[in-house]
Amino acid sequence: MEKAQRISLLAKGMGMLLSFTCRLLTGVRTRWVGCQPAMTPRIYYANHSSHLDGLVIWAGLPPLMRHAVHPVAARDYWDKTPFRRYLVNNVFRAVLIDRKGDGTAKENVLEPLEAILEKQESLILFPEGTRGDGEELSHFKSGIYHLAKKHPHVEVVPVYLENLNRVLPKGSKLVVPVICSAVVGKPLAPLGEDEPKAVFL
Numbered sequence: 001m002e003k004a005q006r007i008s009l010l011a012k013g014m015g016m017l018l019s020f021t022c023r024l025l026t027g028v029r030t031r032w033v034g035c036q037p038a039m040t041p042r043i044y045y046a047n048h049s050s051h052l053d054g055l056v057i058w059a060g061l062p063p064l065m066r067h068a069v070h071p072v073a074a075r076d077y078w079d080k081t082p083f084r085r086y087l088v089n090n091v092f093r094a095v096l097i098d099r100k101g102d103g104t105a106k107e108n109v110l111e112p113l114e115a116i117l118e119k120q121e122s123l124i125l126f127p128e129g130t131r132g133d134g135e136e137l138s139h140f141k142s143g144i145y146h147l148a149k150k151h152p153h154v155e156v157v158p159v160y161l162e163n164l165n166r167v168l169p170k171g172s173k174l175v176v177p178v179i180c181s182a183v184v185g186k187p188l189a190p191l192g193e194d195e196p197k198a199v200f201l
Contacts, residue, residue, distance in 0.1 A: 011090040015066065018091065019059035022052065026164070026180040030060030034186030035157060037062050041120045042155040044069070044184070045144055047137055048126035050164035057124050057159055058092060060182050070095050070116050071124040095123070110143055117151045127201075140201045148191045148200070155187040 022028065044057055054071040061069055075096040078088040088094045095112050116123055125147075127140035148156050163180040191200060 014087070015091045016063070018055060018087075019063075022055050022059045026052065026056065028056050028060070028180040028182055030057075030182045030184060032184045034184060035155075037065055039065060039068060040155060041117050041151075041153065042069075042122040042157050042187070043117075043125055043144065043147060044122065044157050044159050045125045045127050046159035046161050046182075048128045048130070049161070053126065053161055053164055054092070054094075054124055056161060056164060056180065056182050060184075067093065068121040069124060070121065072097060072113060072126070074130075110146060113143070113147060114150065117147065117154050123147075142197055142201065145191075145197045145200050148188075152190055156191075157187045158185040159183065160185065 046053060046057060054073065058066060058069065058071060071092050071094040073088055073092075073094045073096055075098050078084045078094070078096060088096065095116060097109055097112070113123055113125075125144060127144045128138040129141045130138075144156070148154070160183045161180070162183075
């Protein structure tokens with residue numbers, strides 16, 4: 001029990017340090033223009049152009065909310081080293097998914113995400129699936145549509161990240177301090193019963 005408490009305190013301390021470092025490097029301030037932070041289950045979805053994207057959204061949440069908001073992350077990246085595994089499992093409490101499945105079990109990919117929503121907790125999701133160049137959005141994968149359709153009580157909230165591609169662009173390991181912004185918008189209208197997937201995406 002005592003060991004578990006020490007691990008928990010270390011994870012919380014690490015989360016606070018990462019949040020502070022993220023704000024220091026990016027100057028980012030999260031602006032809630034379409035809704036306010038809430039413990040209701042939500043899917044926060046955003047454009048994706050940097051390894052820092054998930055951290056920026058997570059760090060922009062009130063500290064007391066962070067334990068109930070889970071980034072969705074790629075297993076092949078976060079499983080590579082013990083340090084990454086510690087961060088993703090103990091600090092961010094992320095949901096890891098396999099990006100390179102064989103295509104035969106698409107429903108199973110969504111199961112851990114649905115388990116989070118069924119616990120009345122929230123997700124941070126990047127529907128493009130992989131990082132882009134920050135200039136244009138790629139086509140969204142269909143997972144967010146299936147989650148919204150199966151869980152109509154969950155709010156789907158857009159987040160726009162600006163300039164993150166310049167802080168830690170794809171293919172770079174060098175962090176460059178740049179002023180960034182994160183804007184949280186208004187939740188989407190509930191998915192219509194007969195709304196086609198292509199229209200929603």
